[in-house]
Amino acid sequence: MIRTADRLHxxxxxxxxKKLREVRGLMAEGRPIINMGIGSPDxxxxxxxxxTIQNAVLEDGAHQYQxxxxxxxxxxxxxxxxxxxxxxxxxxxxxxxxxxGSKEGIMHIxxxxxxxxxxxxxxxxxxxxxxxxxxxxxxxxxxxxLKEEYGWFPDIDVIEEEDLEKVKxxxxxxxxxxxxxxxxxxxxxxxxxxxxxxxxxxxxxxxxSFVLNEEPISILSxxxxxxxxxxxxxxxxxxxxxxxxxxxxxxxxxxxxxxxxVKSNMDSGMFYGIQKGAIKAxxxxxxxxxxxxxxxxxxxxxxxxxxxxxxxTYDTNAVGMFVWAKLPSGSVSxxxxxxxxxxxxxxxxxxxxxFGSNGEGYIRFSLCVSEEKIQEAIDRF
Ligand SMILES: Cc1ncc(COP(=O)(O)O)c(C=O)c1O
Numbered sequence: 001m002i003r004t005a006d007r008l009h010x011x012x013x014x015x016x017x018k019k020l021r022e023v024r025g026l027m028a029e030g031r032p033i034i035n036m037g038i039g040s041p042d043x044x045x046x047x048x049x050x051x052t053i054q055n056a057v058l059e060d061g062a063h064q065y066q067x068x069x070x071x072x073x074x075x076x077x078x079x080x081x082x083x084x085x086x087x088x089x090x091x092x093x094x095x096x097x098x099x100x101g102s103k104e105g106i107m108h109i110x111x112x113x114x115x116x117x118x119x120x121x122x123x124x125x126x127x128x129x130x131x132x133x134x135x136x137x138x139x140x141x142x143x144x145x146l147k148e149e150y151g152w153f154p155d156i157d158v159i160e161e162e163d164l165e166k167v168k169x170x171x172x173x174x175x176x177x178x179x180x181x182x183x184x185x186x187x188x189x190x191x192x193x194x195x196x197x198x199x200x201x202x203x204x205x206x207x208x209s210f211v212l213n214e215e216p217i218s219i220l221s222x223x224x225x226x227x228x229x230x231x232x233x234x235x236x237x238x239x240x241x242x243x244x245x246x247x248x249x250x251x252x253x254x255x256x257x258x259x260x261x262v263k264s265n266m267d268s269g270m271f272y273g274i275q276k277g278a279i280k281a282x283x284x285x286x287x288x289x290x291x292x293x294x295x296x297x298x299x300x301x302x303x304x305x306x307x308x309x310x311x312x313t314y315d316t317n318a319v320g321m322f323v324w325a326k327l328p329s330g331s332v333s334x335x336x337x338x339x340x341x342x343x344x345x346x347x348x349x350x351x352x353x354x355f356g357s358n359g360e361g362y363i364r365f366s367l368c369v370s371e372e373k374i375q376e377a378i379d380r381f
Contacts, residue, residue, distance in 0.1 A: 010135035015128065015354045023348050034369065034377045036303075037348045039177075039321045041240040042368045043295065045281065046288055049239065052280040056273035066269030069260065070098030074275045077282040078233075078248050085209075086218035094253035095226075097260055098278075100270055102207055102232040102247040105259075106133050106171075108266070109230065109249065112258040113201055114139040114168055121159065121170035125178055125355030125362075127205065130171040142167060145358055148326070152181035156194050164198045173205040175213055178355050178364045180318025182213065188222050195228040201255070207234040207247070210289055211367075212296050213319035226252040230259075237321055239281040240292075246270065246278045296321070299367045302374040307365065309381040310341075323365040324352070334363055345380045 016038055027033050044050070056062055069075065075092035082088040082096075090096050099105045106129050114120065116138030122130045124143040131141040144159050146152040154172075172191060174183035188204075195202035202219065209216035219229050234247035249259055303323045307314050312325035331337055334351035341347050350366075352359025369377075 011132045031346050033346045035348045036365050039366045043240045045240045049277045049280045053273040053277040056276040062272040068264040071275045077279040081282045088218050088220045099247045100245040102234040105232045105249050108259050108262045110137045111262045118168040119166040125359040152179040169201045175208040175319045179324045180320045192222045192225045202229045205232045208320035210238040211321045296367050303365045306378050347377045
C-alpha cells in the first residue's frame, strides 16, 4: 500500500470538485439542473483576443518553451494596465511576474514566504484556497472574522490584540469574494500600516475589480505599500478567460524575485499564444468593460428577484461576480437550504459555509448564468 504524504491529511478535496460531481450525477439522471454555483464566466473573450491566439499558434517559436518571466511585451502590458486602471507604477522587468492564474500564485507566494509553523491571517468568510494552501505548506491558518455590520472589513484593533509574532502573511481580497464588499483607500491604508507595524506580508487578491465596480482600486496605490504588499490579479473574470489560466503578481523586486525562484522550479513558462491573447486583452477599450457590465447588471437584477423569491436579503451596492444573500431568520443551515433547493427545484447554489463559519446563514449566487436560465429558475419558485 503506497501511503500518501502527511500534508494530504491537512486538506479535503475542494468543495466544488466534490459537489459538482454530485451535480453532474443529478444531470446524468436527466435532472434539468441550473448551475448557479461556480464563478466561471460563460461569455466569450472578445473576438480580437480569440483571433490573436489563433494567429499566434502559427508564429515561429510559438510551440517552444517560453520565458519563466513571460514575454517582455506581456509584462509591459500588465504595467500599462496597472498604470491606466489603478494609477500604480510598476517596473515591468522586476516588479511584475505573469502567472498561470492567480490561484497558482497563492501557492507560489506561500511556498516563497512560509516555513512550517508560520501563521497566516485568513479572512472568514474567504476564498478557501488561502487556507488549503497554507495547510499544504505546513503553515497555520489564523482566521480573522469579517462581519456584515462592519462592511466585511477586519477589526484591526482586535487582530492586533493577539500574538502576531509568528504571523508571516495576511491574505486580503478586495473586492471581497464571496460577499462583494468593496474597500476604500482609507481602509487599505489601515491594512498597509498594520502590515508595516507587524512586519507582515500583505497580499491583496484582486480578480474582481472590474465586475460591476465603479471604482477599481489596487492596494499598491497606497503610498509605500510596495514595502510590504503584493497584489495578485487575473484575466479570468475581467476578460472571460478563466480557462486560459493567466494572471500576475505585482510587488517590489525582492518579493517578486522570491516568487520567481519558486515558480521557475515549478513550470516552464506560459504558452506563447496565451501570452499574446493576454496582451491583447489588457489593451481592451472601455467599451469592453461597459458591455460586459451591462450583461452582468441585467443578470444581477434578475438574481435579486430570485433572492426575493427565497425571502433572502442582500446589499444592492455590493460588487463583483456574485450575489451574497442572507437567509431569512429561522432558516435551516445554509447547506441544508441549498440542498433542499437543489433536490426540489434543480437549482444549484453555494452555501456560505464553504467560505468559513461566518458564512453560516448566507448563500451565494453566481452571475455566470444566462438571463433565460435565471428567469427559468425564478419560474420554478
Ligand atoms: C478570490 C479569488 N481569488 C482567486 C481566484 C482564482 O482565479 P484565477 O482564475 O486567476 O486562478 C478566484 C476564483 O474563483 C477567486 O474567487
